[in-house]
Amino acid sequence: MRGRFEEPLDPVVARFNSSIGFDWELLPYDLIGSRAHVRMLGQVGIISPSEMAQLVAGLDQIEQAWRTGEFQPDPAWEDVHSAVETRLTVLLGDVGKKLHTARSRNDQVATDLRLYTRDHIQRLLNLLQQLQAVLVTLAEAHQTTLIPAYTHLQRAQPVSLAHHWLAYFEMFDRDRTRLVDCNRRLDVSPLGSGALAGTTLPIDRAYTAELLGFARPSANSLDAVSDRDYVVELLSALSLILTHLSRLSEELILWSSQEFGFISLTDSCATGSSLMPQKKNPDVPELIRGKTGRVFGHLLGMLTTLKGLPLAYNKDLQEDKEALFDAVRTSEDCLRVMAVFLEKGMVIRTERLAQAVTEDYSNATDAADYLVRQGIPFREAYQVIGALVRTALADGKLLQDLTLTEWQAAHPGFSEDIYAAIQPAQVVNARNSYGGTGLAQVRQALLAARARLAL
Amino acid sequence: MRGRFEEPLDPVVARFNSSIGFDWELLPYDLIGSRAHVRMLGQVGIISPSEMAQLVAGLDQIEQAWRTGEFQPDPAWEDVHSAVETRLTVLLGDVGKKLHTARSRNDQVATDLRLYTRDHIQRLLNLLQQLQAVLVTLAEAHQTTLIPAYTHLQRAQPVSLAHHWLAYFEMFDRDRTRLVDCNRRLDVSPLGSGALAGTTLPIDRAYTAELLGFARPSANSLDAVSDRDYVVELLSALSLILTHLSRLSEELILWSSQEFGFISLTDSCATGSSLMPQKKNPDVPELIRGKTGRVFGHLLGMLTTLKGLPLAYNKDLQEDKEALFDAVRTSEDCLRVMAVFLEKGMVIRTERLAQAVTEDYSNATDAADYLVRQGIPFREAYQVIGALVRTALADGKLLQDLTLTEWQAAHPGFSEDIYAAIQPAQVVNARNSYGGTGLAQVRQALLAARARLAL
Amino acid sequence: MRGRFEEPLDPVVARFNSSIGFDWELLPYDLIGSRAHVRMLGQVGIISPSEMAQLVAGLDQIEQAWRTGEFQPDPAWEDVHSAVETRLTVLLGDVGKKLHTARSRNDQVATDLRLYTRDHIQRLLNLLQQLQAVLVTLAEAHQTTLIPAYTHLQRAQPVSLAHHWLAYFEMFDRDRTRLVDCNRRLDVSPLGSGALAGTTLPIDRAYTAELLGFARPSANSLDAVSDRDYVVELLSALSLILTHLSRLSEELILWSSQEFGFISLTDSCATGSSLMPQKKNPDVPELIRGKTGRVFGHLLGMLTTLKGLPLAYNKDLQEDKEALFDAVRTSEDCLRVMAVFLEKGMVIRTERLAQAVTEDYSNATDAADYLVRQGIPFREAYQVIGALVRTALADGKLLQDLTLTEWQAAHPGFSEDIYAAIQPAQVVNARNSYGGTGLAQVRQALLAARARLAL
């Protein structure tokens, strides 16, 4: 678009400047936006009904050519917007030159990008829901499977494996609400904001907003063309999704190690080594964990790009697209492949887990609580059991191996029923406070999770 | 807290490990949380009514000692939580040892941090509202002041200065909704989640949630003690607040330069040079712009810290506090000082602005729209005006300096009324589409802004 | 590579896992590495001379097929390494299966990536040198052109425009030394480190290092396969290059604004607006400035990916490539296009600059120094001139407009020669300390710059 120019662009500059290599992804959204714009121009009489019909038909024809693969991006073009306008003018002649009436690329690309983002938020919501459904199914199957739970990667207390899966359910549930909030905030139509100040032509922005399914037109034209908050907000939400996936991945990697041995890997989701014939590697969770940095990087890159830009549009904003597209694609891929991995990539080794929860001191808190129920101040009970663990360790015994005499030497409050109180199944089941790992709580949590998913 | 330990901590390790140097900021929230916890323990009968009364009184006494400055952090202490428990035990004897019944530092610090965050979100909302109020006041005073608006820092089209201030109003309005969403999501009580699995004691989590003013108890204990999503989410929201402030700062810096000259700096918000006697510098917006990186850095640091942590609590999470506290403090400071700057730090040079809008080609679109209104396809009109600008530039003339003959040579559609159409006031006022800079639109936007602020 | 596997990879996982979509960029380096490896295997007798000859010929043939475009990546392949091995085996039969003897993909990809990085560091050094040469040429042409220099974007003191260009020369010169240091550090050959522990076969790592032009083989096999320091180090160096380019870009954008008007844009490196016919935008520096965030993001992403990875190779490391390739490509493009812009994209408006340096108070320090030379303590002189500026401003006068009486009222030390001392040319020329903007200094600096470039 070179209204007042006499000489052509330097070819190095033209290549550097062109966005056609990546903004082609916006094509379907650009056509949706242009169709709405043209219908509005016709509606308010800025163009005639016949011109409107021709333009709509031309845009439909372009969409058809794109769907069949005939309309392909040419590296020589500046961007997707001028590609469409040019092709339309080839198709329709002078009428095509009316497409850009009362519009600027600034409000146009802002509209396209919101349409893209809205669409992909919907896809992300679906993928999150699917992953949550897998987690619920796993949780239902493992309500009475016990697993050591950790703080500081040291065994803390055993929990129901269902409880563990539901912790991730909660994280992804918050992720969904963040996406919904982001979507609600981006739900305004910038179309009609012009270059930055609106237009002198009698357009109807409420009508284009309605045609595009936006809640309302944006309230300030300067803001509308320079706002990329929703891009940052989505990148932040994706960064948290990846954070959650990275935590789950870390655990799956740990669990599949020979040392933990809590899961084994199936052939369908693991890969081998080029050198070591015995290897079977958890590539899926590793790669997800690795891609976390990539999404964080895009968030940071976008924030840096926006920092200190004066109003309104600046060319720097062209950098919004690749970061967003890649982060969205990466996040969608990771959600999809994590669901596949959880469903098909691992076998939970229940016998190993059953053994694991019996071989440590993770019932020590229960021994302290046992005394607390007799009125011993907690901190005192804590000291008693701490000392007991110390001597048991020195003797190479677990708490359940101590004789009643040894228990009573530590504190006279202990009786025979201490052994029942510190059995793993009891340790888990006794944590029956709301949100705890007691089986009744877990059953309630499962019902609630199912209900939330159905929404 | 060293239940099973025989030897003391190495002093280098103790210093490294201690958080008392920064988590003292949580003290008031820790006392609120402990009071609620103790009242619940009494309510359900885990401790006696008298024990409850003593503990509450002891916590009140500690708060009093803190308010008077008598209770001060000692570098030798491990953290704020054990400092309170220790002091309570000194005050009350054995009863103090019951404070930590049915609680872990893991759910305790999660509760404290949510209370802190909730409180500061409220402060940030107030500061945003105050800044928006200043913007509205400025906008009301400058509805008919015209200012060049820019894309690519090249003059694009003139706008009402009120329209410009209201663009920032919109940004800060979105910021408020993000804080509200963050607050809604953090509005759950982790208290009672214990170390990670709940507790065997018959606590009432709904009651503590209610006492603390949280909407409900958290649904999964593992998630509750390891969730820091709200920290990241607040840091993201603050990063966007700083992004908006950095854009406004950049403009204020530009405007106060001799070249722009749109504002002059008052003595009360500017500083000088140690060497150059003539200097008067816009330190406030520069420093705000500089602090943008700081807040981004905290966001990024926090995300990195969370990446790949297995469930549940890991010591890495101790790093959540300093980043959050500093980002909150920085953001609050920047919002406060920006409001001061806008109110007292600058004088808008209206005479300079009035001249500026007459000395460029930013009315060229209006000349094209003039033809469009006669049915000329936009792209054709655009080419006509592009050529006209080119020749005018070559002749050292502005568009308003061209003779009617010159206009008509460019296109026969031009008549005498072209001169009226391209006057700055008309250029601004004609952009009367919704959200545009036309004066009627700006008046409407101001009314709407006032209404939104009152909420 | 699925030694012990019975079932195929799930297709979703296969797609997610495959790196062929981006590691194809390593193909030429992979062939170089494999050729050296094979020659070494022959040299030490692990394979026969004839096998070696066949393998080398086969690798040459593959390179040929790649150069002619016949060998293209297939999305179904796992990675570039297995693609080469498979094709070689198709070409050569069983001999091809000997390619991977005494090697793992872990040391192979580490070698490839170092070869890639070394190669591109060389290209970046050349591009930096070319950009510096353009700066020196500009500086030579503008030794006596004066321009206002700024602190806080407020006019500080005038300088020679040559001095300004040479400031950027210095920055890019440091950038070159950082690349050289990075290159020196990466100059070790990981080939022969095997999966992570070396190999049982009698390889000669010094020989492959020599064939590949590396200074020496790496000293520790575990480190060698998991070290990506050089990737981070290059990304850091690129981040600083982009930081420097972003500062230069910011200035070019400012200078091309109507308000500064220090340069005008040529047609060959500027673009227009789709709506506003008059627009001519500095897209090149804007886009460079915008891409700064992109490179920062890659640095951050890579650091995050590496954080907390246990030794040795983890699949997360597959994420090293795209970030690096994109950052390198972006940086190379930005350096190239900035040189084009400086050469062809702008015209320096010397008349405007000549006027600019006469219209402000940036000679105030010289008036203070005038008194200092008479023995007045600097802080006192500073206060005298500060007061003088204040009254001059109030009267709408510049310092040069004050009468001698006014000067002497401020301080008796002033005589007629104060007028000469505060003329812009004198102000610039008098700053004759080493590294200052005095013309003799600038001439020296130019000579030194020329000399450093020739190296």
Added chain:
Amino acid sequence: MRGRFEEPLDPVVARFNSSIGFDWELLPYDLIGSRAHVRMLGQVGIISPSEMAQLVAGLDQIEQAWRTGEFQPDPAWEDVHSAVETRLTVLLGDVGKKLHTARSRNDQVATDLRLYTRDHIQRLLNLLQQLQAVLVTLAEAHQTTLIPAYTHLQRAQPVSLAHHWLAYFEMFDRDRTRLVDCNRRLDVSPLGSGALAGTTLPIDRAYTAELLGFARPSANSLDAVSDRDYVVELLSALSLILTHLSRLSEELILWSSQEFGFISLTDSCATGSSLMPQKKNPDVPELIRGKTGRVFGHLLGMLTTLKGLPLAYNKDLQEDKEALFDAVRTSEDCLRVMAVFLEKGMVIRTERLAQAVTEDYSNATDAADYLVRQGIPFREAYQVIGALVRTALADGKLLQDLTLTEWQAAHPGFSEDIYAAIQPAQVVNARNSYGGTGLAQVRQALLAARARLAL
């Protein structure tokens, strides 16, 4: 410093603007810089010998007051530089007002910050060297201790534990060279660059550079006052140090888990739980791992702050200090405490390690290499062993448990000596290629490491 101002700073602005809260850390460096400056002023005759002597004595007196704790920062002061000048003027009267002759805060703070950075690079080098010495000592003690080595956290091949420690030695060795390079690049004196253009007074910059121990004065005054490359470069180097520490920390955390059990924690470097009496947590490596994000955040924050700043000094640069100081302090702490942890915080469980290396398939590559030595193409041998592992797994056997008949059924090339070839000690020792884990190699590597440390 308010030369031309009539009204005072608004108190909110004054607080926001002041840097005394953190730049006090520069005080010793500021005094060093000022002393050199004053001696030079005397040397060239800008001030008299007596004035010089008084100023030096005054600066000494201030240093004394600081050392004794009598000179403390007051929140009301603007910055450390004006605090010194003011105090000096109180001490000396009018002579104090000569301190700032031929100097600006811009070159002054640039000098101070370089002195600070140079000093702390030296401390960091020492801390790295001490940590490396600990690693070498550990390696010497564990040359024949075998440990499983991992790729993808799956057991790959056993290695000498010494080899493992030496991998980290290599990383920290590279870190040292990066610090040395950074130091070499920052080794220029900006003093005398003035505000940005040099000075009109006849200063001798080579003399101050020499007095300050810098290699030379900086070459361009504009660059000198706005260059913060060395801050970014140090933050990058620190980010890699923390990356290495985070990897080591991750391994120590894994190793101290019950599942790995490769080390046990001593009391002196571990902490417990407030609730769970049995807990003993690896807080030190966890906290180090967590602080990695903090340092990355500072790097990123600093880069963001610098992005797009026009020349020369801008107030944004005030943000350089806190990030740098905190990152330096954090890195120094982490290096120091990691050395303590390795020395006193863990006990290596050699019996557990000895068992671990016998219980997996990590000798499979050796079985393949066994066939390769008979001329079988590697990829074929790999397939043979892959199949063998598959059937062994199905039968619940390790490779060493297979009968010779089973070996020979897989491939006729196997004889009795296969059992010797796949024993862990042999597997390790046979990897005798340079840089491999074979014991002879490890001994060589240890000698080389000792030698490098002595430098």
